[in-house]
Amino acid sequence: MPAEMPSATTVPQKRVLADSTNSKQNIPSTPASTKKRKVDTPSSSQAPHLFPPSSQNDPRSKLSSSQPKSAFESDVLEKLSQDASGLKQSNAEKDQVWDRPPVGDFSPQRDTLCFQAIEAEEGTLHGGRPVVRLFGVTEKGNSVMLHVRDFKHYLYVAAPMSFQPSDCPAYAAYLNSQVASYTPAIHSVSLVMRMNIYRYQGNVESPYLKITVNDPKHIAKVRSTIEEGQANWKGLWPGEGEGIMTFDNIQYVLRFMIDCHLQGMSWAEAAPGSYSLLPQEMRQSNCQIEAEMSYRDLVAHKPEGEWSKMAPLRVLSFDIECAGRKGIFPEATHDSVIQIANIVSRYGETQPFVRNVFCLESTSSIVATQVLEFKKEVDMLKAWQQFLVKVDPDIITGYNISNFDFPYLLERGKHLKVPGFEFWNRIPSIPSKAKDSSFSSKQMGNRDTKATNTNGRLQLDLLQLIQRDHQLRSYTLNSVSAHFLGEQKEDVHYTMITELFNGTPETRRRLAVYCLKDAYLPMRLMQKLSCLENYTEMARVTGVPFNMLLNRGQQIKFVSQLFRKTLQQKLVVPNQPSKGGDEQYEGATVIEPSRGYYKMPIATLDFASLYPSIMQAHNLCYTTLINKQTIEKFGLKEDEYLVTPNNDMFVTAKVRKGLLTEILEELLSARKKAKRELAKETDPFKKAVLNGRQLALKISANSVYGLTGATTGKLPCLEIARSTTSFGRQMIERTKNEVEARFCIKNGYSHDAQVIYGDTDSVMVKFGTTDLAEAMKLGEEAADFVSGKFVKPIKLEFEKVYYPYLLINKKRYAGLYWTKPEKYDKMDTKGIETVRRDNCTLVQTVIEKVLRMILIDRDVDGAVEYVKDTIADLLQNRIDMSKLVITKALTKDDYTSKQAHTELAKRMKERDAGSAPGLGDRVAYVITKGARDAKNFEKSEDPIYVLEHNVPIDTRYYLDNQLAKPLGRIFEPMLGEAGVKSLLNGAHTRTISVAAPSVGGLMKFAKKTATCMGCKRPLKGGAAGSPEGAVCSDCVPRVGELYKKTLDKVSDLEVRFGRLWTQCQRCQESMHCEVICSSKDCPIFYMRMKAKKDLEDGGKELKRFDFDAAATW
């Protein structure tokens, strides 16, 4: 009775999709799937008396004895229907509120304007008067833009000897004429007392000219005029025609923040009456409150105590889907944007308050999500822009939005001429534009990126953040979520996206769910990694606006901190041209490791914050640096200065306390305080903030040393850097000597202690005892003992014991990490590269397992056995191929060089241009057996192709080029060279099996002959056994055994097949829909393809027994 089956008739639609996807991108599809239409109800003869009509009248009677007592208790249902009618009023699928809360009754005469300032930029007001625009959010969640006027930019020049205060106006006039701009550039010149930050000046201030400009735009011109020697008024400065050095070169917004004591992401306040609201016609922004005031009245709250709170910032996470064409990465000029998923949450709330998807074409609904359908792309984009402005996010996040989503949307909007689409900002007159920018820093290397301006809104591209802060094997959203959130995510290839889009409302819904997930995951990652908190605290600690942290290098943070300090101490910073030289100095020391596998506890002693504490202890700073001449000039006595091991000289703190010392002291004591508060705090959001703060403080303290040594930077001072490292080297050596001299049998200890390794700020001590608790006690004792020998605040700390400890080489070791004798904390490894991407996962899992066995189980023999078994499995072709897959991204530069993945991409293009990887795709390959001298790039092959055609794998390559080196390194300290050799070449490597390929080479000429499953003898009929059968006549007695062997193999494959495919169903969160995920990062992607094929092959083998007389008769 097909008529009774409405669901059966709705389904075939979705099947259209599956049929058209055959073999594309290797996405499995179901054959003959339209057959579902044929579904028939069971035997029609029984139909008439399924449910007799007698039970249809009374709603209670039809509940047969077995049905749960119908719970129509009126209260349950009534409650339900009341809830329901409540929901009808405010339905999460239709009535999500986008707007911010209304400002309400607000009067500048009566109310304080207080907000968290998230962004500051230059702007103008009242016809060109320069202002700083502060964007922010009030505690109530209202958006604010405050124009702060009257703050003028300035620079310093050392005043010549004869310069008198009365000369100031004349000099100002002179400068104006020299700069020669339309409007007078110079506002004023004044004579002030300041001190150069470089070198000890005997604590005496000198006269400087503070040159203030009318408009910050002029500052660069003024500075270059002076520096180029065109402002030597009356020849007062020595050196005719030469340039004059200027001081304090810092950009306007930062100068403003420093002078107003405003820190990044902190709270600003304007008292009632001190500010005025801008009248409607003068407003520049779409913020709810727009006001102006003078910088003199601005109150900046230090982000401490109450003011470390966060405003309810709105965070938008979004993702777009494009309908790409086959084999071509989507291009904005061709490929339409088909869906945009958005999730908006308020800081401090766990659930997002907006969840929606903008969809092209009709799309089925999604639970608790608003689906907005559009017929035309132009309308959709337009509506999205309006949504963006209305929901008014303070922070926009997503995955790879900077380099993909933002520029793509903008370009698409332009291409389609969507009116006003590019206005994403808080300032409606400024369009958003994507610009190429290249970002380069010592820490992160060079990177070409795109930057899009979203004035007033912060951007957090999770991809960039994670690339910046974490070393991972792969940075796809899949593997990043798997790594941090422990979830595999369905990955739909972009060619599949087009098909889903061209399908039905259901397939588009599926795509929308996928898109929504891609918008949701960055939000979850951001929360999980506390990105917002950590960067906020970094902005607060260093005083730098949030956005600057992300698009500028390390220096800016230090410069901001330094200038805040120099302002207090009336110091000025010379604007030195960057030397860019690469003057080298000696770095940290490494005590030559005594390599080996230590089965006893190894105590680790660490200098806490080594370099910062050295700088503090010895008062190393710009302001304390002296030389022989200085000593003479100021008549310094011997106890008033210090000569470093490097023969540089600095005055002691008694004479002048170093500026860096002060900064470091403040940072470290603030960190202590943050850590104390963190320990007490219970609120998870406040905890994240405090943790972010202590991290930011730690990073800032540690970066000071590096910046004094950065010769390309603004403030290099090699004397400080090299003195710091020389002290460090000395201390490591001294520690070694002190420990070994004290902890010895001579002094009554049970063993002679030995320092087996030391690096930068830590030493590893073997006390000799096998007792963990005793080793910890001795470590404690040694740390206290040695700390006593050094100047405060240098402190040697006992932190952990490694037990056992495998010391492979310099900066390469592994150990079980203990901080308490009861239970180890973790397994710790350094320099053992399991995350390298050009390794296959086999290497990773083998190394990890081996280390676990060696360190946790302390079973070296077992580890050796395991390695041998693995190698045997590898050579006998029993390792799952997914573990042998190597992936590399195809970038444009790679086309020139011959590499495994580029060559494969070319070959795949020749085979089938549609499914070949394109630019930006990741190419997955395995190394297959080739001709004798074939190069690796000739032997790379598509894993799917290998599976389908049984191409033999070059297992030797994997042993020699992938496994041998890391395994050799690990096992050498334990087994010696000979042992490693037998590990890699022993008896277990003698049995080899190779797949019989179905393509290539001689296979064209080969004829397939069935062989006996027992003895491999060809089956040719007659006495030799039936060619369809399984065994030859000699092996007849073994037929049961051989059947069982084949059966066990097939059973194992069946379980694999079942487990793998049901896992994919779970992951995609649907049992009824076909699995279309093609995530090559997923550990089971190739496994499930292989299980499918092996199972069919296994079934064929099993079938041979049905034709075997020995098995059936």
Added chain:
Amino acid sequence: MVSPEDIPKTLLQGPSDEDYDALDRAPSTYKPLHTFRLNNDRSYRQQYGDMYFLRLAMIKPAVEKVASEAWDGLVVNGERVQKVERVLDVRQGELCWVTGTVYMDMALKPNILEDVSNDRWLAAPATTPKYYSDDGSDQVMLEDDSGRIKLVGDKLKELPLVTGCIIAVMGTETANGELDVAAIKFADLPSQPKRWSLSKPPSKVKGEDVEMSDGGSPSGGTKVAIVSGLSFSGKDASYATELNLLLEFLLGEVLDPAVQKDISQITRLVIAGNSIARDEPDEKPDKKAQKKYGYDASSYNPAPFQLLDDFLAEILPSIPVTILPGADDPSTAALPQQPIHSAMFPKARAYTAADPSQGPGWFDSVTNPWEGEVEGWRFLGTGGQNVDDVFKYIGSDDRLGMMEGMCRWRCVAPTAPDTLWSYPFQEDEPFVIKSCPHVYFVGSQPRFSTKTIQGPDGQSVRLITVPSFAETGEIVLVDAETLEASVVRIVAGLK
């Protein structure tokens, strides 16, 4: 052949004229169905989605019928309950009902992704005792091809639910997008065929004999014996005596004539799985011994298979046997398990049908699950994996209740393929129970238990859990007239 009458009287003494009852074993009427047979050339290119789709399409009309009888036209607080076609059409603020497939999201389900990343893959999938956890982390979903929705509400606790069963729920969507469930309906028992709908009652040629034996034996009609877990082992001989006694019992070689007479009423032996014991492999071979790195033929122990074959070969001349595979038997791992191959029965296979198209043989190696008509009654049986897996979903050990659930959900293996390995069916979903059985037995259960359940149309099903013989020494006898089930325990005296 020489008959006693032909022997010359001169030889000693002639046989007495006393009339001994010649005990003839009652004949077995038997018609197996091939519902769960798979094609030999099976394809694995399809996925599991089709199977769920088919199951839903086949059971949904019955569920909807029950549900619409209960809920159509129901008005609560002036709100009329609406039927919704698909799960995703559920709208917030509306009281509605919808039909779909249950999916249980449980953290304790074995996770292959974890196993693979921890390199545990080579080991057999971890056998979890339970997926169920009572910390509230388990989630119940309802889904169809349009999507899925989370079910909440106390109603869910009143009824056991497992992945793959088809239900209708009535309720309303909450603000979180969950469906607050007020009531649940399911398909209930399908229609039940009449007795003798596939086979004919035995002809009354020996009518008198039958009457006589009817009169003689108090229990009435003939009996079908069901045993499971014979667990022939290559190592463990602790229950070998019981196995011998079982053989003697079934052959009627022991015991007094009255009991022998009872035994002669056993018309068929059904072996419900696990005839072979799961022998754990030997301890790690001595490390010093040369380790073999390839296939090792010596690791195969043929003893259990020979013992089973011998057992069958001895019993078969006297009584027909139906054998289902179980989890530990030499059959495929995925359901439906295919008949144990004749390669494993060099002796017993002589009793199989020469040409299966001509009807079943005296020895019938069948699938698991299996259905067929025995003594005119529709039997449905499994080796036990289906119940064992459902057991893991539910915080209870009422195995008869689980069997009842399967009948009422109309699915004999609802948790396949989610947690119970299964062939990916594409054109048929054989696990859907199309005709209600009269007897539903499940092998390899911890203990014997039985009850009868009734359906709305007068259907009646005898449920039986058959215990493992190796553990209990018990076999189950089902009366072919009353369908009463009783248990016989065989205990070796010298223990």
